[in-house]
Amino acid sequence: MTEIRPLADHDTIRAALDDRGRAQLDDLTAEVADDPSRLGRAFPAAARRTARGPLPGADGVLIEDAVRVELVREAARSLDASALLAELREVYRYGDSDEKRAVLHALNGVEAAPPGQLDGSDLLLDALRTNDTRLVAAAMGAHSDRLDDDAWRQGVLKCLFTGVPVSAVTGLAARADRELAEMVQRYRREREAAGRDVPPDVQAVLDASAAAPPRP
Numbered sequence: 001m002t003e004i005r006p007l008a009d010h011d012t013i014r015a016a017l018d019d020r021g022r023a024q025l026d027d028l029t030a031e032v033a034d035d036p037s038r039l040g041r042a043f044p045a046a047a048r049r050t051a052r053g054p055l056p057g058a059d060g061v062l063i064e065d066a067v068r069v070e071l072v073r074e075a076a077r078s079l080d081a082s083a084l085l086a087e088l089r090e091v092y093r094y095g096d097s098d099e100k101r102a103v104l105h106a107l108n109g110v111e112a113a114p115p116g117q118l119d120g121s122d123l124l125l126d127a128l129r130t131n132d133t134r135l136v137a138a139a140m141g142a143h144s145d146r147l148d149d150d151a152w153r154q155g156v157l158k159c160l161f162t163g164v165p166v167s168a169v170t171g172l173a174a175r176a177d178r179e180l181a182e183m184v185q186r187y188r189r190e191r192e193a194a195g196r197d198v199p200p201d202v203q204a205v206l207d208a209s210a211a212a213p214p215r216p
Contacts, residue, residue, distance in 0.1 A: 068102035181209035
């Protein structure tokens with residue numbers, strides 16, 4: 001069984017739903033518990049059958065994301081890591097942007113799974129090829145520790161290009177290095193040469209790179 005952290009406390013999610021929404025959440029959860037392969041059917045229906053919008057009491061979390069992560073958590077109770085990842089890849093492949101984002105949030109919540117056991121880096125790389133800032137931010141969450149150094153650095157740059165705050169990047173202080181600093185310096189010089197504003201987060205990345213311990 002793979003453990004996945006929820007996006008929000010279960011009671012907080014239920015409190016945000018009306019009676020119908022709570023009943024629908026129970027039905028969707030039971031459906032996935034009975035047959036985890038139905039995760040792909042439950043995902044598109046989740047927002048329509050429960051609710052959408054900001055989740056009260058959970059800063060920056062959307063109700064539909066929290067509900068969908070709950071469904072992934074239910075599927076993970078009866079699937080091993082490889083089977084769960086296969087289901088998530090299918091959901092991501094056929095899902096819209098909202099569903100893709102929820103898959104990334106679920107991956108960010110994976111606990112105690114060695115990188116080789118549950119590695120969704122291919123989904124992160126796909127998200128980083130988009131210009132959807134919500135996908136880019138989610139792709140640079142906790143699961144980005146599965147990205148190799150080059151891909152991770154490109155992810156940080158993508159945040160700067162698209163205006164995603166680098167505060168969304170998990171592990172920036174630990175992974176920032178000289179190579180990243182050089183890439184960001186080139187980006188800053190290009191912006192300045194073109195007479196364009198330099199995002200304030202450029203300095204935040206350079207500061208993190210300067211403070212990072214040297215790599216062996």
